[in-house]
Amino acid sequence: MRTINIRRMMILSAVLLMGPLLNTGCTRINDKPAAEVLHLVLAGMAGSDGVSFEGASSLLLDGNPAPEAALYYGGTVSDHNKVSLHTLLPDGGTPQTVAQAGENKLKSSSAAPPAYYTQLEKKNGRWTLLQEDSTASPDNPLPALNPLRQLEDLEKLEIEVSEEAGAARGTRVLRIELSEPEAGRQLAAELEGQMEAIRPDKSGSEGKEAGKGAEALQLLWEQKNNELQQKLKEVSVRTVYYLKVDTKRNLPKRLTCTRRVNDSGNQGTAAGGAEEIYLTEVNFYGYR
Template sequence: MGAMKIPVLSHKQGLSAVAALLLLSGCAAPGGRPAAEELNLALAGMDGKDAVTFEGSAALLIAGKPVPESALYYGGKVQDHSRISLYSLLPDEAGETRSVPVQGVKKSGRSKAAAPSFYTKLEKKNGEWQPQQSGEAGRLAGLNPLQQLEELQKPDTQVTEESGSSGGIRVLRIRLSPAEAKRQLSEELEREMQAIRQESVAESAGQTAEVREAMDTLWTQKSRELKQRIDEAEVTSVYFMKVDSRHSLPKRLTWTRTIRYPGMTDPADGEAYVTKVDFYGYQ
């Protein structure tokens, strides 16, 4: 709207297809709509808007501690539900970032320091989000907030409401099933590995056949090892959505994916990927 393909329903198809299931899965706040119904209305409200601007951040935590070089800020704009402009910022040597306006995207004004920026456009075709650029820019596709919202439309999600919601704002907790969380991760990693392979093939075009074969063998080996680790891992995927219930629109979506491997006894161990994205400027 901070690294796998199944058919993804369009917003309208997805909302109509899973609305009943969502309504069955939620809990109602006293005197309020069921949490899953609130989620359904927020997704429908988003679908009814022609454009929305967003800004967010992503980071990786290992054993509860953030990995500084993984910190990433991003933003962009959604238009006509199927086109997204997306930019990212990477920390400079001082660890600071600054938003660079891209095609009318609003400044975030995070600091005065300059930072390298990547930019890409995504378009949804045949149910799949496709980036127009490859490499680092193409990998921004994983930060696509609309794709994250589509994940919430899975029929086996658990939707509840967090305490403390007030003033026309409700906070919903959406948890994917363990099987769906692992599938989601596996597909994302598969996309990443395929992108790496394509880059490797391009870089080795001028090398000898022996070098190309060695690189292909290495890629196959690492891909197999990665898949095995994921098969053995415990994966959880939990979203929190802050909803403006007066207008039935998402205001913020926070997502935490936690991966724990066999042998980890401390609950604080493992890896956690966390993203947060704010939505504003609905049109």
């Protein structure tokens, strides 16, 4: 009997000793530094087969909403590297492609405005359009809202990661702020990409009159591009992301971004426009 009691005491002691060690290990997993959590979440997203998402973007000019800039969108990620995006109606109505809207316009004068639709695929490390149609025009805002590219960029940018207090159980909220130079570079790259997309194609001109028209367009483009470059030198940019993380699966639940652009050359003018605030938000659901 004594041998049995000693054995039980040894087992009990081992359990009591192992308990704190096991609990400490779990605590370390849950209390990883914010920067490490971000890395794990981005890796988890890259390993996910697919996910659905819905989001919105808006613009404030000196604190006043710009309704024409408001956009609602949704989409899916599939096969790790394919993204489909489409615009949504503000009331959550069924989205329409441009072709569908054109058909409906023949049937009703009060048809909903056309919506954009875009398919992207990552090839050789770059996101490219899968199709070339009317919805792939330079003014299509959807490619810039690709949530996978936004998340991937966070690993490449010069950032400072911290954690917000008071997150709901099972979640963590990471605050990710770009350095001021990085925020400026990011904005410049986006605007320069948009300018490049609308650059006139001189190779397509035919005939003397067409050549003159192409030359005039090129001169206008160069003028506007020079104005853009000058404006970029005058503005200060601050960009902050907030990433809500599902700690059970190490996957994103929500990504928001606030970009503040202040024009030092236009401060205090009657025309206003001294500050632009660009807001985006995307919610992820239905991971596969």
